[in-house]
Amino acid sequence: MVKVKYILLIMMAISIVIAGVWATGIFFQSEEKKVKKQFRNLSEWVSKEPGENTFTMVHKVKNIGTLFAERCGLKTPVEPLTGQYTPEEISGYATLCRSRFIKIDLIFYDLNVEFPEKELAKVILTARLTGTLTTGEYVDEARELQCVFMKIQKKWLFSDFEVVEVLRK
Numbered sequence: 001m002v003k004v005k006y007i008l009l010i011m012m013a014i015s016i017v018i019a020g021v022w023a024t025g026i027f028f029q030s031e032e033k034k035v036k037k038q039f040r041n042l043s044e045w046v047s048k049e050p051g052e053n054t055f056t057m058v059h060k061v062k063n064i065g066t067l068f069a070e071r072c073g074l075k076t077p078v079e080p081l082t083g084q085y086t087p088e089e090i091s092g093y094a095t096l097c098r099s100r101f102i103k104i105d106l107i108f109y110d111l112n113v114e115f116p117e118k119e120l121a122k123v124i125l126t127a128r129l130t131g132t133l134t135t136g137e138y139v140d141e142a143r144e145l146q147c148v149f150m151k152i153q154k155k156w157l158f159s160d161f162e163v164v165e166v167l168r169k
Helices: 002-027 031-046 054-065 087-099
Strands: 068-075 083-085 101-117 120-133 138-152 155-164
Antiparallel strands (some): 068 083
16 A cells, blocks of 8 residues: 555656646747747748648638738848738738648748847748649749847747848859
């Protein structure tokens, strides 16, 4: 009887330690991990699989807008795209772009996160977009980006994107 109580006590202690480690990982993430998580969210919500239903599409597009500050800047070599956009406009463009694809994946590589000021993060990374258009054409594009985040109400939000021109041989 004493042995069973001892084993139960040890199991409870192990459970409490595991729960504590899990809670620490969830609630006390580093600021860098929080920034990187926004990229994972964006990647997940931009992605599209063949046969995606309308409910899933609406849910993903709505979530995309939550990742952006009230005004998000975009600077790109394609002049008509350069400008300031609201989260609602970004969600609208995301809907339009996703509708032209049967399948789409957005993956971010080589994230280099810096914090030059409090409540500000700069990230240089490579983004790769692959997918199949509704016309059947395959798309495979990679770009180097510089992204700026602002911490607003304890949440890191995208506030600026710049496509970095890479010299080609």
